[in-house]
Amino acid sequence: MSFYSxxxxxxxxxxxxxxxxxxxxESDMQEREVSMEDSLKKMKQMxxxxxxxSNSYEKALRSNSGLVGGDGGKMEEYLQSQKTIxxxxxxxxxxxxxxxxxSNACMKRIVAAxxxxxxxxxxxxxxxxxxxxxxxEEEVLHALFVAAGIGQVIASRAFIAGAAGGCQAEVGSxxxxxxxxxxxxxxxxxxQIAHACAMALKAVLGLVCDPVxxxxxxxxxxxxxxxxxxALSVADMVLAGxxxxxxxxxxxxxxREVGEKMDVSLRETAKGxxxxxxxxxxxxxxxxxxxx
Amino acid sequence: MNLxxxxxxxxxxxxxxxxxxxxxxxxxxxxxxxxxxxxxxxxLHGSFADTGKGHGTDLAIIAGLLGMEPxxxxxxxxxxxxxxxxxxxxxxxxxxxxAHPNTAYLQLEHANGKRLDLQACSLGGGRILINEIDGLRAxxxxxxxxxxxxxxxxxxxxxxxxxxxxxxxxxxATLVLNRSKRGADAVIVIETDMDIPTDVINRMEKGxxxxxxxxxxxxx
Numbered sequence: 001m002s003f004y005s006x007x008x009x010x011x012x013x014x015x016x017x018x019x020x021x022x023x024x025x026e027s028d029m030q031e032r033e034v035s036m037e038d039s040l041k042k043m044k045q046m047x048x049x050x051x052x053x054s055n056s057y058e059k060a061l062r063s064n065s066g067l068v069g070g071d072g073g074k075m076e077e078y079l080q081s082q083k084t085i086x087x088x089x090x091x092x093x094x095x096x097x098x099x100x101x102x103s104n105a106c107m108k109r110i111v112a113a114x115x116x117x118x119x120x121x122x123x124x125x126x127x128x129x130x131x132x133x134x135x136x137e138e139e140v141l142h143a144l145f146v147a148a149g150i151g152q153v154i155a156s157r158a159f160i161a162g163a164a165g166g167c168q169a170e171v172g173s174x175x176x177x178x179x180x181x182x183x184x185x186x187x188x189x190x191x192q193i194a195h196a197c198a199m200a201l202k203a204v205l206g207l208v209c210d211p212v213x214x215x216x217x218x219x220x221x222x223x224x225x226x227x228x229x230x231a232l233s234v235a236d237m238v239l240a241g242x243x244x245x246x247x248x249x250x251x252x253x254x255x256r257e258v259g260e261k262m263d264v265s266l267r268e269t270a271k272g273x274x275x276x277x278x279x280x281x282x283x284x285x286x287x288x289x290x291x292x
Numbered sequence: 293m294n295l296x297x298x299x300x301x302x303x304x305x306x307x308x309x310x311x312x313x314x315x316x317x318x319x320x321x322x323x324x325x326x327x328x329x330x331x332x333x334x335x336l337h338g339s340f341a342d343t344g345k346g347h348g349t350d351l352a353i354i355a356g357l358l359g360m361e362p363x364x365x366x367x368x369x370x371x372x373x374x375x376x377x378x379x380x381x382x383x384x385x386x387x388x389x390x391a392h393p394n395t396a397y398l399q400l401e402h403a404n405g406k407r408l409d410l411q412a413c414s415l416g417g418g419r420i421l422i423n424e425i426d427g428l429r430a431x432x433x434x435x436x437x438x439x440x441x442x443x444x445x446x447x448x449x450x451x452x453x454x455x456x457x458x459x460x461x462x463x464x465a466t467l468v469l470n471r472s473k474r475g476a477d478a479v480i481v482i483e484t485d486m487d488i489p490t491d492v493i494n495r496m497e498k499g500x501x502x503x504x505x506x507x508x509x510x511x512x
Contacts, residue, residue, distance in 0.1 A: 002293050002295070027295070043299070046302065049302040063306070064345075064348070065346050105305060105306045106305070106306075107367065107368045108365075109304050109305075109363055110302075110303065110305050111299070111300060111302050112300060112312070114298045114417070116303060116305050116306055116307050116308045117308075119305070144299060145295075147299060148295045148298050148299040152295055152298050155293055155298055156293060160417070161416045177299075213343065213346060215347065216305070216306040216307050217306070287346060
């Protein structure tokens with residue numbers, strides 16, 4: 001069975017003395033009628049696909065529209081050649097998020113998490129973390145289950161698609177998932193994971209989906225960076241003992257309310273926001289003339 | 293909701309609705325036809341028509357018609373592969389009344405002359421809904437084993453079809469009945485919990501008043 005609230009997961013953890021990840025793994029076993037081994041194996045496939053997507057980034061590649069590509073390479077060169085403002089680790093996260101978002105726009109193989117448009121957020125924090133610190137594969141898989149569990153609750157309580165609830169539903173959900181995953185990797189408990197979900201989502205409430213020419217490129221690729229960096233700061237705040245005053249489920253409900261109130265022009269239709277700025281309209285014309 | 297619909301699918305970008313879902317629509321068309329079509333006329337509606345080109349929706353549908361899955365790295369090159377495999381295709385824009393913004397209408401032709409018309413839409417996250425088959429309302433997702441039976445609109449056919457399944461020990465998950473008008477052709481769409489063996493389908497095809505039985509199991 002799948003969960004309708006973060007609170008249900010917390011109750012289950014408490015009642016049966018299980019971790020957040022263990023509860024989510026069990027629900028997958030029940031839902032798909034598979035063994036624990038199969039459940040972990042399937043998540044391992046997702047992780048391997050993320051790593052292989054990361055390794056196959058090509059900085060020379062450009063999207064069909066020509067709007068994105070190459071920025072992940074620039075960030076990588078910059079962080080290797082000098083001291084960055086964010087420091088090496090955060091700069092690597094930024095580079096990874098850009099690279100994954102660009103690979104997606106260039107029709108390479110990625111893992112939707114929870115959507116293709118937000119596919120850069122989770123790998124952007126997990127891949128550099130796994131490289132930097134000695135974490136076992138099991139710990140990474142458990143962190144991914146935490147992320148998936150959070151995403152599932154958001155999807156059933158609210159939405160995860162930009163067309164339904166704006167970018168807050170897409171990159172916002174991905175950011176909440178990534179924050180929870182990081183807290184899990186750092187050994188945080190279920191309650192802390194819930195705070196991470198709440199705080200990450202709170203930070204992006206109201207974010208609209210206004211893609212230039214309706215394509216998953218501008219501003220989507222760079223918003224993946226924002227989602228990833230937001231997850232880092234939230235995870236550190238939670239591990240410092242900082243709590244969300246509003247519980248996760250209430251934040252998710254607020255996200256839903258905000259999404260429902262959001263005008264349709266700001267929900268992936270490319271009829272408002274950045275998509276209708278003079279520059280965006282000019283790009284849109286050029287793209288239509290060249291590839292339509 | 294399946295956990296791996298949230299963390300996943302593994303897919304070729306850039307969009308789960310405009311790319312992954314579009315591959316699945318093409319794939320269902322190919323499976324329902326029984327083979328890679330010889331000819332395909334593809335009509336795109338709404339957002340599929342407006343932003344499809346930039347999302348590779350056209351490449352994705354062709355890839356699906358060639359039997360590819362959403363994670364196939366050959367999707368960006370599907371048009372060249374179609375030429376090699378002798379699949380002739382053309383794209384059109386079309387306004388379809390009351391259709392979901394991400395809708396495609398496929399007219400497919402088999403090398404043996406068999407034809408299939410299919411209307412389907414992409415719901416997001418790679419999930420799809422088959423709206424119509426050969427002009428009759430169908431409404432199924434294709435995520436479960438699905439049986440589509442076209443029959444005369446006369447008493448007893450529904451009972452025959454469900455009895456045939458029951459005798460084989462197959463549980464019906466959902467069942468939808470439709471017809472264009474009284475006494476015309478009807479369509480029965482049945483989703484089941486388990487795979488339907490070929491001999492059961494063969495038995496069904498031989499029933500009187502049964503015009504066409506199509507079986508779809510995307511897990512297979």
